[in-house]
Each structure stands twice: as C-alpha cells, then as structure tokens.
Amino acid sequence: MTDLISPSSQLKGRKSAETRFQWYGRGAIFVSLLFLVVMVGSILTKGVGAFGTTNVAIEVDLGPDAIDPANPADARFEKIVKDALKTQFPEAKKRKDRRMIYGLLSNDMGFELERFVEANPEAIGGTATVWFRASDDFDAVAKGAVDRSLPEDERRMSDKEIAWIDQLTEQGAVERTFNWSFFTNGDSREPELAGILSALMGSALTLLVCFCISFPVAILAAIYLEEFAPKNRFSDLIEVNINNLAAVPSIVFGLLGLSMFLNTFGMPRSSPLVGGLVLSLMTLPTIIIAARASLRAVPPSIREAALGMGASPVQATFHHVAPLALPGILTGTIVGMAQALGETAPLLMIGMVAFIVDVPDSILEPATALPVQIFLWADAPERAFVEKTSAAIIVLLLFLVTMNIIAILLRRKFEKRF
Amino acid sequence: MMFTKTLCVTALALATAAAPSFARDQITIVGSSTVFPFSTTVAERFGKSTDFKTPVVESTGSGGGLKLFCSGVGTGHPDITNASRRIKESEVALCASNGVTDIVEAKIGYDGIVLANSKKSAQMDISLGDLFMALAKDVPAGEGETKPNPYTMWNEINPDLPAVKIEVLGPPPTSGTRDAFIELAMEGGCKTVDWIKAMKKTDKNAYKTLCHTIREDGKYVEAGENDNLIVQKLNANPNAFGIFGYSFLEQNSDSVQGSMINGVEADFDLIAEGEYPVSRSLYFYVKKAHIGVVPGIEEFLSEFTSEDAWGEEGYLADKGLIPLTDEEREEGAKSIMGLMNLSM
Numbered sequence: 001m002t003d004l005i006s007p008s009s010q011l012k013g014r015k016s017a018e019t020r021f022q023w024y025g026r027g028a029i030f031v032s033l034l035f036l037v038v039m040v041g042s043i044l045t046k047g048v049g050a051f052g053t054t055n056v057a058i059e060v061d062l063g064p065d066a067i068d069p070a071n072p073a074d075a076r077f078e079k080i081v082k083d084a085l086k087t088q089f090p091e092a093k094k095r096k097d098r099r100m101i102y103g104l105l106s107n108d109m110g111f112e113l114e115r116f117v118e119a120n121p122e123a124i125g126g127t128a129t130v131w132f133r134a135s136d137d138f139d140a141v142a143k144g145a146v147d148r149s150l151p152e153d154e155r156r157m158s159d160k161e162i163a164w165i166d167q168l169t170e171q172g173a174v175e176r177t178f179n180w181s182f183f184t185n186g187d188s189r190e191p192e193l194a195g196i197l198s199a200l201m202g203s204a205l206t207l208l209v210c211f212c213i214s215f216p217v218a219i220l221a222a223i224y225l226e227e228f229a230p231k232n233r234f235s236d237l238i239e240v241n242i243n244n245l246a247a248v249p250s251i252v253f254g255l256l257g258l259s260m261f262l263n264t265f266g267m268p269r270s271s272p273l274v275g276g277l278v279l280s281l282m283t284l285p286t287i288i289i290a291a292r293a294s295l296r297a298v299p300p301s302i303r304e305a306a307l308g309m310g311a312s313p314v315q316a317t318f319h320h321v322a323p324l325a326l327p328g329i330l331t332g333t334i335v336g337m338a339q340a341l342g343e344t345a346p347l348l349m350i351g352m353v354a355f356i357v358d359v360p361d362s363i364l365e366p367a368t369a370l371p372v373q374i375f376l377w378a379d380a381p382e383r384a385f386v387e388k389t390s391a392a393i394i395v396l397l398l399f400l401v402t403m404n405i406i407a408i409l410l411r412r413k414f415e416k417r418f
Numbered sequence: 419m420m421f422t423k424t425l426c427v428t429a430l431a432l433a434t435a436a437a438p439s440f441a442r443d444q445i446t447i448v449g450s451s452t453v454f455p456f457s458t459t460v461a462e463r464f465g466k467s468t469d470f471k472t473p474v475v476e477s478t479g480s481g482g483g484l485k486l487f488c489s490g491v492g493t494g495h496p497d498i499t500n501a502s503r504r505i506k507e508s509e510v511a512l513c514a515s516n517g518v519t520d521i522v523e524a525k526i527g528y529d530g531i532v533l534a535n536s537k538k539s540a541q542m543d544i545s546l547g548d549l550f551m552a553l554a555k556d557v558p559a560g561e562g563e564t565k566p567n568p569y570t571m572w573n574e575i576n577p578d579l580p581a582v583k584i585e586v587l588g589p590p591p592t593s594g595t596r597d598a599f600i601e602l603a604m605e606g607g608c609k610t611v612d613w614i615k616a617m618k619k620t621d622k623n624a625y626k627t628l629c630h631t632i633r634e635d636g637k638y639v640e641a642g643e644n645d646n647l648i649v650q651k652l653n654a655n656p657n658a659f660g661i662f663g664y665s666f667l668e669q670n671s672d673s674v675q676g677s678m679i680n681g682v683e684a685d686f687d688l689i690a691e692g693e694y695p696v697s698r699s700l701y702f703y704v705k706k707a708h709i710g711v712v713p714g715i716e717e718f719l720s721e722f723t724s725e726d727a728w729g730e731e732g733y734l735a736d737k738g739l740i741p742l743t744d745e746e747r748e749e750g751a752k753s754i755m756g757l758m759n760l761s762m
Contacts, residue, residue, distance in 0.1 A: 099731065107733060111466055155672045186472075189459040189737070266494055268442065270474055351448075355458040357465055357472040358444075366444070366474040376477075379644050381455060381669045381738065386646075 043397075047390030053179040053192060054134040054142040056105060056168060060084040060113065062124050069124050072117055078110030081132070089164060100161055104168075106133040106192050133181075134174070136191040136384035141165050142174060156383065182391065186357040187373065191384030194377070196395050198359045202272055202352070202367030203341060203399065209276020209363055210340050214283045215333055219322075221284075222291035222329075227317050246285035253282045254346030262350060270351040270366035278346045283336035290332020294325040327411040334407035338400055344371045370396045442493040445473035445714055449483025449500030450594055452529055452663055453700050456739050457500050463733070464721045470714035473498075480594045487703060488513035497708040497715055501701045502529065502594040507762060520706035521760040524719070525750055526728055528740040530664035530689040530697040531599050532676040533586075538656040542572075542580060543678040546695060550607025551575045552584050553638055555631040558611050567633050587641040587648045588632075588661035598698045599661055603679075605629045606695060649674055664689060664697075665738025689740045697740070706757060716755075723751040 060066075060080055067075040085101045086092065092101045106112075109132050116130050117123065140146050141157055142165065152159050168174050185195025229235045257278035261267045267274050298321050306316035347353055353372050360367035368376075370392065377389040447457055454477040465472025478486065480501040487499035488509060505523070513521065533549070535542065544552075551557050551567075552575055559565040572579035589596040608629035609615045618625045632638050641648045645662040649670045652660045659677070667676050667684060676684030679695050688694045702722075709715045721727060728734050730741050742750060 095731075103736070107736075108466075150672070156669075189455065189462055262494070269446065269494070270476070351474075351476055353476060355454070355461065355475040355477075357462055366446075378646065379451075381645070381663075381665045383669055 040397075043390045043393050046387055047392075047394050048387075049143055049145065050182060050387040050391035051179050052143065052176055053181070054139045055131045055175050055177060056134045056138070057129050057131050057173040057175075058084050058088060058105070059127055059129050061087075061127050062117065063127070064125065067117065067124050072121070072124055073114075075114075075117075076110075077113040077117070081105065081109040081113055097160070100158070101164065103135055104138050104161070104164065106135050107190050108133060108193055131175075133192055136382060137161075138165060139192055140384065142169075142176060182388075186359050187355055187368070187376070188357065189355075189380075189382075191380075191382050191388055194385070194388055196370070196373065196392055198356050199368050199370050199373035199392070200395065200399070201359050201361070202275075202356070203369045205272035205360060205363050205367060206275040206279060206352075206369055207337060207341060209273055210279040210283060211333075211337060213277065214280035214287055214336065217280075218284050218287035218333075219291055219329060222288045222295060223317060223322060225288075226292050226295040227313065227321065242285050242288055246289055249345075250282050250343050251345040251349070253278050254349030256281065257346060258349045268364050268366070270354055270356070270368075271364050272360065272367045273363040274350050275347055275352050275367070275369065276363065278350060279340040279343060282343065282346065283333075283340050286336035286339065287329070287332050290335065291325070291329040294328025294332070295321060297328065298324045323414065326414045330407055330411050330414070334403060337403060341369075341396070341400060341403070342371050344369070344375055347372055370399065443713055444471035445498065445712055445718055446496040447473050447475045447498040447500065447702075448478045448486050448496045449476075449498075449702065450480040450502040450700070451477045452480075452502040452594055453500035453526070453702065455665065455737055456526065456700070456734050457702065459734060459737050460718070460722050460727055463727070464714075464718050467721070468714065468717055470717065473714075473718060484509045484703070485512075487705065488516055488518055490516045491518055491705065491707045493708075493712065495705075497705050497712050498718075499703050501703065502598065502698060504699070504701060505703060505760070505762075510760070510762060518705055518707070522704040522706055522719075522754060522757050523760040524702050524704065524722070524754045525742065525746070526700050526702060526722065526739070527734065527742055528689055528697050529700055529738075530684055530694050530740065531595060531602065531661060532664055532667045532684040532696075533603075533659055533661055533679065534652065534667055534674045534676045534684075535659045536652045536656040537673055537675050539582075540580060541675050541677060542659070543681060544579060545576075545610075545680050546603060546607035547610040548576045548579065548607070549679070550604055550610075550629075553586060553604065553632055554608070554628070555633045556628060558614060558628075561613050564628060567635070567637075570637070582657045584637045585639065585655070585658040586637065586661065587639045587651055587658055589645075590640040590642065595661070595663060599696065600630050600632070602696045602698060604632070663738075664740065668738050686740060690743075700739070703760070704754075704757075706759070709757070719754055723747075723754055 058081065061084060062080070066080045066083075082102055085105070086098065089101050092098050112132055113130060116128070120128070134142065137157055141162060146155055146157055146162070148155075148162065157165075165174070181193065182195050184197055185193060186198035188194040225235065225238065257274060261274045261277055262269055267277075302320050302324065303316055306320045307313070311319065344353065347369055351366075352368050353375070354366065354368055355376070356366055356368045358365070374389055374392045374396065377385045377392060445461075447461065449457075454475060458475045461473040461475050464470065476483075476496075480503055483496075483499040484501060484505060487496050489495055505521075510521075513519070533542075533544070552569060552572065554567055556564040557567050557569070569575050570584060571581060572584055573581040588599065609618075614625065614628060617628075641651065641660070645666045648660040648662050649666060652658055653673050660674070664676075664684060664686075667674060668686075678684075682688055682694050684694055689697045704715065704719065724732075725747075726732050728739070728741060728747065730744075732741070735741055741747070
C-alpha cells in the first residue's frame with residue numbers, strides 16, 4: 001500500500017498499451033481506406049471510357065436510285081450506307097476488306113440512316129453527310145486504347161483498318177462526344193449501343209415494389225411485437241424465427257418466389273413485381289430487427305409520460321414513440337434496400353437475369369436489374385464491354401449514394417433530440 | 419408518410435390496371451449461355467426491324483433451359499430454348515409428359531472449343547490423345563490397366579510438348595462447354611487407345627468413368643463460368659492454358675492464341691469445314707403450341723434463318739458463330755419455316 005501515488009512501471013505499460021491501441025485503430029482505418037481507394041480508382045479508370053463515344057461522318061447518296069421518294073420506308077438503308085463506305089474507300093475490293101470497312105461503323109448503321117431520313121425528309125433525292133456511330137473497335141482506336149507499336153498480329157485492328165481510321169480523322173470526319181445513349185438506351189449486343197436505362201428502370205421499379213411492401217409491413221410487425229405483443233413462448237418463437245430469417249441465404253427466397261409467385265399465382269416471369277416481392281421477403285427481417293431496436297431505444301419516460309397524461313397505448317405509440325424511432329427505422333430500411341439493390345441470386349430464379357432491350361414502364365413488363373446488367377456485361381465476349389461493366393458499377397454506386405443521401409435528409413427532418 | 423402512401427398507391431394502381439390478364443406479348447427465350455450472344459443479337463435486330471417487342475432472352479444453361487421449356491404449354495412457360503447440345507430422349511419424354519409434344523428443332527451453327535495460352539509463350543501443337551493424358555484422372559498403363567495420372571509436365575507425356583507444368587483453366591461441371599469438351603476432346607483422345615475403344619462395347623460404365631473423368635489434383639483448375647476471367651488469368655500466367663469457346667478467342671486474338679489440335683489450327687474456316695476436332699453444334703427448340711398465341715414467333719424464326727443472320731457473311735458470323743454449310747442452311751430453313759416436328 002505504499003506506491004499509490006508515485007508512477008509505477010504498471011501505469012507506464014497501461015499508457016503505452018493505449019497509444020498502441022490507437023495506432024492499431026488508425027492502421028485498420030488506413031487499410032480499409034486503401035482498399036476503397038484502390039477499388040473505386042480502378043473502377044473509375046476502367047469505366048471512364050464508356051462515357052465517351054466516337055461518331056463518323058459519311059456522305060451517303062439518297063438519290064432516287066437508293067430511296068423511292070414516294071415510299072422512303074421501303075429503302076434498303078443498310079445497303080445505302082455500305083455503298084457509301086465502298087465509295088469512300090474504293091481501294092477495298094476484296095470481300096475481306098469490304099467486311100472490314102463495314103466493320104468500321106456500328107451494326108446499327110441502317111437504322112441510324114432510317115432515323116435520319118425520317119427526321120430530314122428533305123434530304124431525299126440528293127446526298128447528305130450523316131453522322132454514324134463508330135464500331136467498338138474504331139472507338140478503341142480513337143480513344144488511343146490500341147497500342148500501335150505492337151506488331152500487327154498482336155492487336156485487334158490491322159494496319160489497314162488503322163490507316164482508314166487515320167484517313168477519316170484527317171478529313172475531320174471523326175468526332176468524340178459524350179455517350180448520352182448510355183443513359184437512354186436499353187441493353188444491346190453491340191457495346192457501342194448498349195445502355196443502362198432498362199436496368200436502371202428495372203432496379204427502380206423493383207425497389208419501389210420492395211419498399212412499398214416491406215416498409216409498412218415491417219413497421220407494423222415491429223411496433224406490434226415491441227409495444228403490444230404479450231411476452232410468451234409464442235412471441236419468443238416469432239422473434240427467434242425473424243432473427244433466423246435475416247440470415248437465410250438470398251437464393252432460398254428466389255426459390256420460394258419461383259414456386260409461390262410464378263408457379264402458384266402465375267405472375268409474369270422476369271417482372272419487377274415478382275422481383276420486388278422476393279426482395280421484400282428478404283429485406284423484411286432486416287427492417288423488423290432494426291425497427292425493433294430503435295423502438296426499444298426510445299426512453300421509457302416518453303411512453304410513461306404519454307400514458308400518464310391519459311393517452312391510449314395506440315396514441316402513445318403513434319404520437320410519441322414511433323416518430324422518435326423513425327430515424328433509426330429509416331436507417332434500417334436503407335440498409336435493407338441497399339442489400340436488395342445489390343442482389344442477383346434470387347433474381348436468377350425468377351427470370352430477371354435476362355437480356356432485355358425494351359425499357360420497362362410498368363411493374364408487369366420484363367425487366368432486369370443493375371447488378372444483373374453488370375454480371376451480364378462482365379460475361380460478354382466483346383472487349384468493349386469491360387469498360388461498360390465498370391461504367392455500370394459507377395451508376396450502381398451513384399444510385400446507392402443517392403438512396404443514402406435521401407435517407408440522411410429524411411432522418412435530419414424527423415430527428416428529435418432530448 | 420404521405421410520400422410512401424402516394425408511391426405505393428401509384429404502384430398498385432399501375433399493377434391493377436394491367437392485372438386482369440398476365441398475358442404476354444413478347445417472345446421468351448431461355449437456355450444455353452453459349453447460344454445466348456447469338457440469340458440476343460437476333461432478338462435485338464428483330465425488335466428493331468419489326469413492330470414486335472424485343473424478345474426476352476434468359477441465360478439459364480442448356481439443361482436448365484430445356485427443363486423450363488418442357489414444364490408446360492401456356493404463356494407462363496418459355497416459347498424457345500437454346501441448347502449447346504442436342505435435346506436428349508429423356509427431355510423429349512419430360513416435354514411430352516407435360517403436354518409439350520410438338521417441338522421444332524433448329525440447328526443454327528457450330529462452336530469450336532479452344533485450348534489457348536498467352537501469346538507471350540509459344541503455340542502448342544497437341545494431339546487429342548496427349549490432351550487426354552494430360553487431363554484425365556486415371557490414365558492407361560498397359561493393356562487393361564490404369565494408374566492415377568502421374569504427369570506434372572507436358573513434356574513427360576510427349577517430348578515434343580513444352581517443358582512447362584501442366585496447368586489448365588477450364589469451366590466447372592455445370593457448364594455446357596465442359597460437357598462438350600469432355601465428349602469431344604477427352605473421349606476423342608481416350609478412344610485413340612485401342613483397348614479402351616474396345617472396352618466401350620464390353621463395359622460401357624468403366625469406359626465412361628475412365629474417359630469422362632477430369633483430374634482433381636489441381637492441374638485442372640475450375641475457373642468459373644466467366645470466360646473473360648480465364649483470358650485475364652492466361653495473360654497473367656503465360657504457362658497456363660485455358661479452355662473456352664471460340665468467340666472469346668476471336669475477341670482476344672491480340673493476347674491469346676489457340677493451340678493446334680491434331681495439327682489443326684482453331685480457325686474460323688477450319689471449324690466451319692469440320693476439320694477442327696473439338697467443335698459442336700448449337701441448337702434452339704421452338705414450342706409449336708405457342709405459335710399464333712405469342713405474337714411474332716414465326717417472324718423471329720424467319721429473321722434467324724435469313725442469310726443476313728446465319729449466313730456465311732451474316733451478322734452472327736461477326737459475333738463468332740460458325741455457320742452451317744450452304745446445304746445445311748437451305749434444308750434447315752425449309753424444315754424450320756415448315757415447322758417440321760422434331761424427330762430423334
């Protein structure tokens with residue numbers, strides 16, 4: 001009992017342990033930040049190319065031989081563009097060379113010309129300079145993604161093709177623009193035409209259904225269980241089951257959806273309705289658990305004061321307890337929805353892992369979701385889909401950030417402090 | 419709360435407005451992931467050039483697709499299924515037991531399976547027999563005897579092969595590419611041993627086990643269904659070989675090269691001519707009962723069988739599909755457009 005005041009070696013040890021621990025903590029944060037920076041950095045550097053596109057101006061002959069002015073819709077637009085390319089590059093005489101010059105433009109060229117003629121009927125009868133979307137390989141050259149110093153057989157574009165591209169560039173017939181169609185098109189087999197809109201709409205519709213079902217149901221379930229349910233074995237059993245459900249792998253919910261919603265109720269396959277239902281089954285337990293925790297965190301004095309002033313239990317809950325718990329409930333909901341947004345496994349079973357071009361505008365039309373789109377593009381053979389994949393990831397992350405910001409704003413609005 | 423209510427009421431209104439019938443007005447296609455790129459290309463073209471909606475194409479694998487396809491008649495079930503192999507007797511029976519009796523078969527082209535490595539290393543020329551020796555779980559050791567695969571280096575099998583470790587990245591057992599590789603390459607190499615070939619008649623099970631089992635000691639690495647991933651890994655490891663479809667070789671011809679098999683290069687023309695030994699046919703199957711119920715099926719078939727699509731210079735050839743011969747195409751188009759029933 002002598003050394004209570006004078007500093008002992010033990011105290012020194014405790015102090016250095018504290019410093020050490022703080023450094024461990026900083027180290028852990030640094031490592032996770034490093035991973036984040038590397039991941040986001042690599043996605044950004046890979047994906048940024050997908051937001052630009054290359055256009056080529058080609059002079060096409062829309063004379064009476066090519067288009068019948070009385071009946072322009074019957075013209076063979078693809079052939080007109082191919083003829084224009086042949087005129088532009090008269091040296092390409094062999095079949096193989098011709099295929100190469102056709103390959104400079106996107107496969108969509110015929111449809112592009114058709115749209116041009118529809119928009120500019122006055123051009124029929126003469127020649128017109130039309131901007132066409134360049135093919136993915138052309139785009140790669142224009143972007144500088146093709147290493148010209150490599151020997152010819154080790155790159156995707158031959159010397160001839162590169163010479164043609166250079167020739168077009170010198171004529172000022174090549175321009176790089178922002179790739180708006182990435183945000184306005186649905187999926188496509190051609191990387192230069194593929195867009196994210198159908199997947200984005202699909203994700204939004206699916207999440208809408210998921211939110212509309214899981215949010216009210218989860219809140220009602222949580223409030224009843226927390227505030228009104230008698231504490232007995234039956235309610236214990238329900239609680240254990242909810243906790244277990246939150247840990248069930250998502251593919252199980254997909255199988256349930258397949259057998260229940262598709263096979264029993266005959267709902268349309270691949271639709272956001274079914275996707276949203278399946279995902280809401282998955283997110284329900286997460287939201288219920290979060291909601292119960294935040295209801296429990298409301299100080300009992302609030303409840304007791306309300307009851308003491310003569311409020312009925314329902315009034316006490318809905319006027320006083322629930323509003324105070326709302327910020328916590330919203331956080332739980334956002335976590336659940338974010339999980340649902342990134343889910344592909346359950347969607348596989350109900351047919352949402354699909355090639356869908358048309359943009360869905362109701363919850364009954366076939367749709368796909370953002371993570372599915374990423375998966376499909378990552379699996380596509382065309383090289384240019386690599387950057388599309390990263391670009392889709394960027395869009396997914398932005399979607400997630402937007403959701404989180406909305407949650408934070410709502411939480412700010414509802415938050416009350418004591 | 420108001421916000422939630424409005425959102426949900428709108429959604430429900432949208433749902434109920436169209437709810438009375440879940441009828442479908444676009445074609446649904448399921449099936450093989452190998453045929454998926456071709457099927458989607460035609461679907462996209464079809465959607466753009468006609469007034470019909472773009473068909474929905476799901477990639478479920480050949481087996482999974484046929485299972486869905488055979489599960490019944492009615493708009494809740496798919497109209498077309500793609501397959502990277504021919505439909506099996508058992509699947510025809512399953513179809514029939516669910517009322518799917520009239521099926522139209524369409525053979526659309528060929529696909530080569532390649533063994534490729536990075537361009538940083540030399541190209542390999544290997545016979546099917548040697549390939550079997552390198553990848554089988556058990557290899558023949560004298561007449562009627564087998565032993566666990568002892569080979570760790572390519573040149574232990576055949577001194578002409580390179581002196582590098584055997585390391586092959588390939589698809590997992592769920593993949594149709596793996597099925598086809600086993601059937602064409604492994605069994606093809608296995609059969610080159612006389613006593614094994616004779617065994618096919620006497621003891622079919624033992625023959626199958628020997629010829630169809632890939633080694634599991636880490637020399638064959640299951641690299642997942644994503645062929646792009648295999649290509650990336652080959653770039654990182656010049657000593658490794660990968661097994662994948664020809665279209666991925668074509669797209670990555672700047673970084674990987676196909677090995678010669680039995681002295682034949684994995685080349686578009688050689689696969690089309692049937693010279694290249696590891697190639698298979700691709701199919702799709704159409705449910706006849708849905709023609710006239712789901713709009714556009716016949717028009718879709720005529721788009722698929724047009725020369726612009728599956729012809730020698732069609733847009734599917736650009737995507738890596740190896741076209742049928744002229745006669746095959748002519749006859750195929752006749753039987754498909756004539757909606758002839760499948761005969762096994």
